[in-house]
Amino acid sequence: MIEVKQVDKSFDKEKILKNVSFSVQKGSIYGLLGSNGAGKTTLMRTIAGILVQDKGEVQALGEPVFENEQVKQKLVFLPDAPYFLPQYTVKQMANYYRGMYERWNEERYQKLKGVFQLDENRKIGRFSKGMQRQVAFWLAMSVMPDVLILDEPFDGLDAVMRQKIRQLLIQDVAEREMTILISSHNLREVEDICDHIGILHRGEVLLERDLDDLRSDIHKLQVAFRDEDDAILQSELDIVHHEKRGSVLMLIVKGNEQKVSETVQRYHPVVYDHLPLTLEEIFIYEMGGAGYAIENILV
Amino acid sequence: MFELDVRSRKPIYEQLVEKLKKLIINDVLKEDEKLPSVRELAQQLTINPNTIQKAYRELEAQGYIYSLKGKGSFVHPVEKSENEEGLKKVREELKQLFAEAIYLGMTTEEIQAILREMEGVN
Numbered sequence: 426m427i428e429v430k431q432v433d434k435s436f437d438k439e440k441i442l443k444n445v446s447f448s449v450q451k452g453s454i455y456g457l458l459g460s461n462g463a464g465k466t467t468l469m470r471t472i473a474g475i476l477v478q479d480k481g482e483v484q485a486l487g488e489p490v491f492e493n494e495q496v497k498q499k500l501v502f503l504p505d506a507p508y509f510l511p512q513y514t515v516k517q518m519a520n521y522y523r524g525m526y527e528r529w530n531e532e533r534y535q536k537l538k539g540v541f542q543l544d545e546n547r548k549i550g551r552f553s554k555g556m557q558r559q560v561a562f563w564l565a566m567s568v569m570p571d572v573l574i575l576d577e578p579f580d581g582l583d584a585v586m587r588q589k590i591r592q593l594l595i596q597d598v599a600e601r602e603m604t605i606l607i608s609s610h611n612l613r614e615v616e617d618i619c620d621h622i623g624i625l626h627r628g629e630v631l632l633e634r635d636l637d638d639l640r641s642d643i644h645k646l647q648v649a650f651r652d653e654d655d656a657i658l659q660s661e662l663d664i665v666h667h668e669k670r671g672s673v674l675m676l677i678v679k680g681n682e683q684k685v686s687e688t689v690q691r692y693h694p695v696v697y698d699h700l701p702l703t704l705e706e707i708f709i710y711e712m713g714g715a716g717y718a719i720e721n722i723l724v
Numbered sequence: 725m726f727e728l729d730v731r732s733r734k735p736i737y738e739q740l741v742e743k744l745k746k747l748i749i750n751d752v753l754k755e756d757e758k759l760p761s762v763r764e765l766a767q768q769l770t771i772n773p774n775t776i777q778k779a780y781r782e783l784e785a786q787g788y789i790y791s792l793k794g795k796g797s798f799v800h801p802v803e804k805s806e807n808e809e810g811l812k813k814v815r816e817e818l819k820q821l822f823a824e825a826i827y828l829g830m831t832t833e834e835i836q837a838i839l840r841e842m843e844g845v846n
Contacts, residue, residue, distance in 0.1 A: 452773070452774065592770050599762065617730055617770075620774040641735070
């Protein structure tokens, strides 16, 4: 549905995207993660056809996006700071969208009025940040897009609204196989709704995988041995990170769960705890591997 | 139908598989009963439909459910000897637990007593 092939993008002399390739399947919810300044927004704007890449290919719905009206009819991009025409009310803005998008769904628009409960006749500029975001979702969902690109979408929304909007998004994914690309720093949230994730770091794709595969391939272990023989353990497993807290050893290990557990059992641990990693932990360890580690910061 | 623990470290997909298995094993979902559709469940639990699809596929592979094209997924009638994969997994888990039990000083007699107790229950 979204296909990005070897894309480069520079602003002046600064290279923002370096040979970025990835793809998003139809009906998938893809989480784009990355460090600050990694190029997530630039990549999203390129996919939305706002920017043109210097090199490589960007396709959505099987066609190049840039200057392609047909594709843009079915693709909606919600930037991190939603833009509305100055002085416009919700009603006027909806009118504008109605004229722009062939697939505008009036029935959906009216139904969503009940969900968001915002006054249609108020100027959008006078709404709060979170309410403006609600308006952006309201309009975007009324266009019935096939591809929805969301840059930090839940920023500024309260817990109730987040849940409502997630429900709306999931409904469209389940019923119409809408494709969603979502960037967020709230990994907890990404973890709950995405099926694939990609991590961008300094303009390069660090990792791209099915979330469940990723999570079943990396483990956090807490082990302790009667004798001080934890040195043996370190030679056999693919250990990404280890830390000693008292007599308990904390290990981050890559590999098949079964094999890892078999290997550890052979050393007869007194304590053996196996915890799945959260996405946040995976992100931190992957970033650490790319030289973007958390050190003990004392200022 | 059930709640997922989004705070848990366990992947949602695994939680789903486990919860559904439990419902099937305990006969809450009866033989040939239709499971909720992917769509329904996705909306009910607000989780990704693809995750549910995947959990259903896993349950099918393990022989807990079967699916009919265009109709949905149904609970598989239980045939105890068929589930090789499941048995293998349980065997491994038992081994680990036994090893732990022996390590902690449980005697063979005690283990046998537990076994007899469970046979009596079923």
